[in-house]
Amino acid sequence: MPRAFFAIALPEPARNALILARDTILDSDPSWAGEKWVQPANLHITTLFLGEMTENGLRDAADAARRALADMTPYLVSIDSVRATPSLRAASMLWATPSTASDPTAGLASLLASACTSCRPPARHRGFTTHVTLCRTRERRRISAEAIDAAASQLRSQGDSASVSVAAVTLFTSTLTKRGPIYxxxxxxxxxG
Structure with a gap:
């Protein structure tokens, strides 16, 4: 049974901007080259993870999302910052994020979560943060603030390329393979709206 999630798909210019940010991190700290970097085609903003879903569950989730988002207005989100999570000293992931707190994606994610309560198993609540996962580490490790700052500067230098016009949400299925997930x-x- 495939896993499923709702996400904002990124256009090619945004993915290219994120690849340049990744390359900037690797230029600053080549020791990160062996970590699990997300393939460019798989870069996205997850808005709700659903878990394993049957065909009926997928159909129900898509229908619930259509109802929930019927009145939401399209918007723009700028992915112009980079952060190590949970910290620079013990990073388990590197994220690209918006630098502004006024991003409507949290509201979109909340609408989806409310609409899909019957479509997925109960999830423990974690605060939502708009982000694109760039890398997952094999073990928590240190990254320099300079590498993070350089990557963020690289994103900001891309201007509108790092902006995403959010006019739709995509329900993806994910199949895990030895070479990584296939969406x-x-x-x-x-x-x-």
Whole structure:
């Protein structure tokens, strides 16, 4: 049974900007080259993870999302910052994030979570942060503030390329393979507001 999640798909210019940010990190700290970097085609903003889903569950989740997002207005989000999470001293992931706190993606994620309560197993609540996962580490490790700052500067220098016009949310299925996950679009749900 495939895993499923809702996400904001990134256009090619945004993915290219994120690849340049990744390359900047690797230029600053080549020891990160052996970590698990997300493949460019798989870069996205996850808005709700659903877990393993049957075909009926996928259909129900897509229908619930259509109803929940029917009145939401499209918006723009700028991915112009980079952070190590949970900290620079013990990073388990590197994220690209918006630098502004006024990002409507948290509201979108909340609408999806409320709409899909019956479509997925109960999840423990974690605060939502708009982000694109760039890298997962094999073990927590240190990264320099200089590498993070350089990557963020690289993103900001890309201007509009690092901005994403959010006019739809995609329901993806994910199949894990030895070479990494393979994502398939199940449904694209437009923001119709």
């Amino acid at each position: 398939d679009q199940y449904a694209v749900i437009p923001l119709a």
